[in-house]
Amino acid sequence: MKMGKEVRCLGCMRLYNDTYDVCPYCGYENNQETVALLHMDPGTVLQGRYLIGRALGTGGFGVTYLGYDTKLDRKIAVKEYLPSEFATRMLHKEEILVSNSGKSLQLFERGRDRFLQEARKLAQLGDVDGIVHIFDSFEANNTAYIVMEYLDGETLEDHLQRVGTLPEEQALEMIVPILKTLDEVHSHGILHRDIAPDNIFLVPGEDGRLHVKLIDFGASRFAATTHSKSVTMLIKPGYSSAEQYQSNGEQGTFTDVYSVGAVLYRMLTGQVPADAFERRTQVQNGKRDPLKEPSDICRDISEVVENAVMNALSIRAEDRTPTAGEFLAELQSDTPAKRRVSSVRKIDVLKWPHWAKIGVPAAAAAVISLIVLLACGVIGFNFAEKNFALPDGMCYVPDVVNYDIDDVTSWVEDAELVMYNAGGSYAPGTPENIVLTQDVPAGSVVMKNTRISVTVSTGKEKYLMPDVTGMTQEAATAAIACMGVQVSATEATQPGLAAGCVSTQSVNPYEEIQTGDVVELGVVPGDQANAAAAPLLAGLTYQQALETASAAGAAITVATKLFAQGCAEPPVVSQDPVEGAPLEGGIVTVTLEIPWHEFSMPNLLFKTEEDVLQLLQNIGVVADIEHETNEMVAAGLVASQSVDKDTPVRPGDTVTVGVSTGGKPFAMPSVVGASEESALKELRAAGLSVSVEYKYDSSVAEGNVISQSVAAGEDVTRGTDVTIVVCSHENTVTVSDVVGMERSAAEETLRAQGFKVSVNYVESTSASKGQVLSMIPTAGTEQRQGANIIITVGKGGKASPTDTSHDQADDHKPSQPGPWSDWTTSLPGGVSADSGFDVEEKTQYSYRDKETTTSNTELSGWTLDNTTYRWSDWGSWSGWSPYSPGGSSASREVDTRTTYEYCYFQCAYCGNHWHGYGFPCYTWGGGCGQGTIQEGSWHEVWGTIPQSEINWQDWHGTGHTYTIYNGERVFRNINEPNASRTEYRYRDRQEIPTYHYSRWGNWSSYSDNHVSSSSNRQVRTQTVYRYRTR
Secondary structure, eight states, rough: OOOEEEEEETTOOEETTTTSOOOOTTTTOOOOOOTTTTSSOOOEHHHHHHEEEEEEEEEEEEEEEEEEEEETTEEEEEEEETTTTTTETTTTTTTOOOOOHHHHHHHHHHHHHHHHHHHHHHHTTTTTTTTEEEEEEEEETTTTEEEEOOOSSEEHHHHHHOOOOOOHHHHHHHHHHHHHHHHHHTTTTTTOOOOOOGEEEEETTSOOOEEEEOOTTTGGGGTTTTTOOTTTEETTTTSSOOOGGGGGGGOHHHHHHHHHHHHHHHHHHHSOOOHHHHHHHHHHHHHHOOOOOHHHHHHHHHHHHHHHHHHHHSGGGGSSSOHHHHHHHHHOOOOOOOOOOOOOOSSSSOOOOOOOOOOTTSSOOEEEEHHHHHTTTTTTTOOOOSSSSTTTTTEOOOOOTBBHHHHHOOOOOOOOOOOEEEEEOOTTTTTBBBEEEESSOOOOOOEEEEEEEEEEOSSOOOOOOOOOSBHHHHHHHHHHHHOOEEEEEOOOTTTTTTTTTTTESSOTTTTTTTOOOOEEEEEESOOOOOOOOOOOOSSHHHHHHHHHHHHHTTTEEEEEEEEEEEEOOOOOEEEEEEEBBBTTTEEEEEEEEEEEEEEEEEOOOOOOOHHHHHHHHHHEEEEEEEEEOOBBOOOOOEEEESSSSTTOOOOOEEEEEEEEEESSSOOOOOOOSSSSSHHHHHHHHHEEEEEEEEOOOOOOOBBBBEESSOOOSSSTTTTOOOEEEEEOOOOOEOOOOOSBBBBBHHHHHHHHHTTTEEEEEEOSSSOBBBBBBEEOOOTTOOOEEEEEEEEEEEOSSBBBOOOSSSOGGTTSOOOOOOOOOOSSSSTTTTTTTGGTTTEEEEEEEEEEEEEEEEEOOTTTSSSSEEEEEEEEEOOOOOOOOOOOOOOSSSSEEEEEEEEEEEEEEEEEEEEEEEEOOSSSOTTTTTSSOOOGGOOEEEEEEEESSSSGSSEEOOTTTTEEEEEEEEEEEEESSSSSSSEEEEEEEEEEEOEEEEEEEEEEOOOOBBBSSSOOTTTTEEEEEEEEEEEEOO
């Protein structure tokens, strides 16, 4: 028999007997031919100690091999610097060949130096557990190598490909150590730059948990140089930040933060985030950021985690969570962090040219040239220059859309304008307090102190669904719509409930609901009530009232619901009309008590007084309305609340609500007779928006004010429009109205009147391209001949049929509609079929199924549907007792017996029973010989043998009889010779409950597939829209 020798497998580095043709552990064949041109042959030894095995992976910058350290007897990984752009290797050769181009050689050597420099830095972090530990680095074979820790496990990418998504708690267990590791690594001046699921390794630990390691540090730097106009960068779409697309984009700790945020987004949602470059492009073109909120994909994500992730994924580095430590703090905070708002400015046009669109494999990185980025305009954006100087008293309107209202306020004030908030609304994907719209287009020319109206995003607000069953559809819709929730309705019959009232609601009372959700109401159809007199309903439960009303031919409607403590089922506390009173239409209006509940105070700011009163009515909180002046908030909207949002409140609590009456009024100054200069100075200083007309008046000195449009002493506020008429001896002309005209026609019209014309272009989707949006001075006013008229012209939207300002080459191009937007649950303001948009809608369905389980203990989070019982086995018998434990029952079995009385005498000295009646305690009977009857005592003993069945013996002629019972000399009781009693014993058993529970599972994602509801399935719907410009 052949005795083989041990060899080391180059596929797994384990020893096996060479009598095997392949490794019995991994199936690798040591003598197989190397087929990859770039790879070293397995079996190569480096530095006289590092045995090279099979290649583990190949990337754009090198090859990683399985290895074995023959000196320290351990498995290792060996990374070889081999950028395929500059170098290659001949088959079966160890040395690599570098391009003989001087430029390529220079790039190769710089990359190699950085490769080794990064290795030396990482080697100093041997005490950091979350990175791959570096053991050695050296140069050989015309290149460089890093010897590192070998990891046995799988990448996070492989793990996610298998499991899809991770629960929030499990995802955080993996991300937290990554952030702690990064925080430590960053403190040593090292960035990763390539964090993605394929560079995160999961190693199973002895404790059964997965331990996380960051691999491939610095890969994106090894082939980069600032001296090349064709700098290449490693880009992983979805995980790389916007600054990584720019050669001169400053990178820092915030760059790695973006990538970690993207990884966590992927773990929680199962989706790779929208690419950062595409996000920046979309926002700069005035479109919505394509990055979806995590909770729009997975509803189980907490607000704390969602805000932290979205802050980490801010497009601009300046707006992003700056460090790994701060990202970790936001994730572990008890309260949600304030959302950081990306402030990317919009530009005219920024789209990828066809030649720059590079296909990227799903699991590979994209290498993108800086030349492409420059050609696409990513670096060095230029804005349109104005070709005229603004006259005194005028200003440009800043672009405030997509910015935080706090920042916008100061910008508007700096521009010498008056801004007020015209209301809040929900916009999908937009954080709280972001400006959604402005009523005057950005870039427009207006008078100083002009009022600018904006609307602000309320963000995604969460509420508890009110109980609207029994209410009219109108009242129920008002109670729900005030939360920003959409309402749909379907027919659902309910005997005893009036037509037009709500019988069912798709979201259960007090379940969490949020802005943008859809609630379906089941509404009773037809007219089913015909009773002439009201039945008695007061005191009944709601269900009993329905049954009673139905039996009487009546129907009820619920007008009011009052929160009451200790209320298990809603009782009717009053009815109108009362019992026996005649009915109109068979309808009885009732007031119900409903179970007590605790709530969180909602955000009331910028909502209408009507919506606020309804929101507070939903939770039983009393509103104390106070009216206050507030220049920043439109009249009729809430400007303040005495109880902060999210503060716990209970029904019956009171909140003071400050409703704005607008700006603080003051008396209009009198400027009639004053010079134009002094009048303008005084009125503008007061915050008024002043326009000037010119007319001739022989009774007024030239240059002085003839009249003012608002009489002196009348109430005005900052931003009020005022026109003063100034005396002029020059010729004046009434300005023609050119708003809505095409630009060239407008210029021709105004110049024909003797005016100069300046054109101001702005972005606008509300008008045709080249159409005049506004003019200043305004149409109809008298202006001096030769005055300059500024017209503001839209350069966005579809081209006007009469616009001749475009190139002749465009004359034969058909008007093409814009691209479709993503599907959304609500249309942005100004988007409708009547305003130049194509709009489509469809219904989507989401469902959840009922889950059931049983338990012998109470379960939290489940609804108890039923309880069944079974008996335990009988317990042990108790001892016999003369005291009755009660009769037998299902849970107790009682047994009885009759016992009979006997007596014995006990010595007071020794306790001995062996002596006779009236005799001393004899020693021959085991006694002490001392005790007498006077010093002893009689005791009872009870036996089961009847006295009549005992053969009694006379005790020495004393007349007392005795017998031996259970070894004891006992006497018959002379006074009660036949005394007996009943004795009892019992045993118990218990009822063991089995609790039957149910609960509704998680809602599925919305889809286009129709789903029907049943007793075990709830279905909700939403209407979604998409739109495009025509």
